[in-house]
Amino acid sequence: MLTDPPDRFAPYDEAGQPQVPIAGYPNTVRRHPCSLPLFRRPVTRTELTGPLDLTPKLQPGDSNLAVSPEGRPAIGQLIHISGRVLDEDGRPVRNAVVEIWQANAAGRYFNPLDQRDAPLDPNFIGNGRALTDANGDYAFFTIRPGAYPVPNSGRWWRPPHVHFSILGPGSLSRLVTQMYFPGDPLNVHDRLLNSLPDPAARELLVAREVSTEEVDGEWLAYRHRLVLRGRHATPPLP
């Protein structure tokens, strides 16, 4: 069990977080409070704590998305995504649940709600779940997702991206984000990425390419760090 969970949660820096509404994404209006402000609340025990062992419920073990359950390879460029989950003090977050999901190489999701014309790959479901290890590290094999146009959005395309959902050691540590690929020409036009006002914060959503000389295998490798909210009261506050 975790002995030193973070116990200080400062408000987010708004420049590093998405601002809404986003043009061409009507749900950022329809599903966002418009009459009431978000109310400030004190941080109490219930916000500081969170489930520490979710594995009986959210079972890990799907860390290779590139192969179907029957052992057949998915179509696409094989990639490896790994990285460390840290808190704001730079301490590794162990036993965090990391969930990812993504489109296939043609830019289509294996989801009945995605009805675009792009082909489905029967060997690519495109979601996985893993736990961070003692160093806070996670890793997935998958294929590089394709870009896709957002329907009825005025020719806005989503760049290739991987969705991440991380459950850390407190309910205030929760993070849902997306990872982008370095050098993709669609990144600078993406309205979700650009909803973060601070360019440095946007850059933190882009993975780092690992030199092919460092990779001992037939895949391209990316490193992606994730920082969950939360600091530690050591040394204690005055």
Place this chain on the structure above:
Amino acid sequence: MSTNAPLPPTGWHTIGPFFPRTFFKEGDNDLTRLSPDAPPTARGERIILHGRVLEEGGGPCVNAVLEAWQADAGGRFRHPLDPRHADADPCFLGWGRAWTDEAGRYEFQTVMPGGYADAAGMRAPHVNLSVLGSGIMRRLVTTVFFPEFALVNGQDPILLALPEDGLRRRLVAAEEGAADSIRRFRFDLVLHGSPEEETPFFVD
């Protein structure tokens, strides 16, 4: 790694429209069991917390993901930041996940949470809810209270963070009777509406 300056937390994004349905397993919305095949906890009163998530115009917010977090029936969390965590119910996880159907409906099976004394004041029995969904770029967080604890609700520091009674009443679930002797509580989440109907949400 050591650093003096804090690292900035990674920026949030929406889950988008395609959060995998395959992530959901039967029993994810049942807080009374540690896993789908585990027996339900014997401590506390089983209840159902359910309702609808509504978007602009009162239409259903389809395919939203709700996550619940709450204390056990004795008001304890299985977490080292709870000084009474050693006595927390070992058969109660306190966390569950539900997703809304085509009518925007969700349901959690859980136990009536206990209240407890907190450094910030007496906490009334409550369930924390987070809403994730396409277009919700950062989760929306709120807290659900129960009507039978009017006295302690009136002292709860989170309810008191709201400026008026009308808003506080909106965070209290409605008791709807019982089915199979399990009491049902209804709590609708209005994400976007008039000042008279919108659900109060908190800064995360």
